Amino acid sequence: MTPLRWAVDLVLIAAGVVSVLFEPTSIAIHSVVGLVFAGAVGPHLWNRRAWIRGTARRLWQRRRLARVLRWNLAQAVVLFILVVAVTVSGLWDWLDVPTKIRWHAISSVILIAVAVWHAWTRRDWLLRRRPRAQRPESPLAPESPASESPAPGRR
Numbered sequence: 001m002t003p004l005r006w007a008v009d010l011v012l013i014a015a016g017v018v019s020v021l022f023e024p025t026s027i028a029i030h031s032v033v034g035l036v037f038a039g040a041v042g043p044h045l046w047n048r049r050a051w052i053r054g055t056a057r058r059l060w061q062r063r064r065l066a067r068v069l070r071w072n073l074a075q076a077v078v079l080f081i082l083v084v085a086v087t088v089s090g091l092w093d094w095l096d097v098p099t100k101i102r103w104h105a106i107s108s109v110i111l112i113a114v115a116v117w118h119a120w121t122r123r124d125w126l127l128r129r130r131p132r133a134q135r136p137e138s139p140l141a142p143e144s145p146a147s148e149s150p151a152p153g154r155r
Helices: 003-022 027-047 049-060 067-094 103-121 123-127
Strands: none
Touching (some): 027 049, 027 067, 067 103
């Protein structure tokens, strides 16, 4: 794991926590840090492009996905949809458009729960800055723990 990938993950975690902590006290800090969080999703996904490409290729070829890979794909899709929903609803609230349902608050609580679960299931990988000794660095080694089953052509 490169330091840049690790830094992007730390920015996501820190921005999420700071945004939640400052929401009741400073809506300006909450908004700016929330936008930093939303902006850090792009580099996070870019760092996981090999996993995304491999999973998309398996789906395109209509190959069966392993149970763990299906779960990870579902989790990634839900996270992406929630980040978009929270960002759009937050911008909508920022414009002072009256709504009957508090979309931003509801989607934020769901995003926090799913993001905590996402980080928890990857905690070993987040805490490890370099590959383990039993996993030698080779082009055959999987790029992320989310791809429990090897990507196509990596057997």
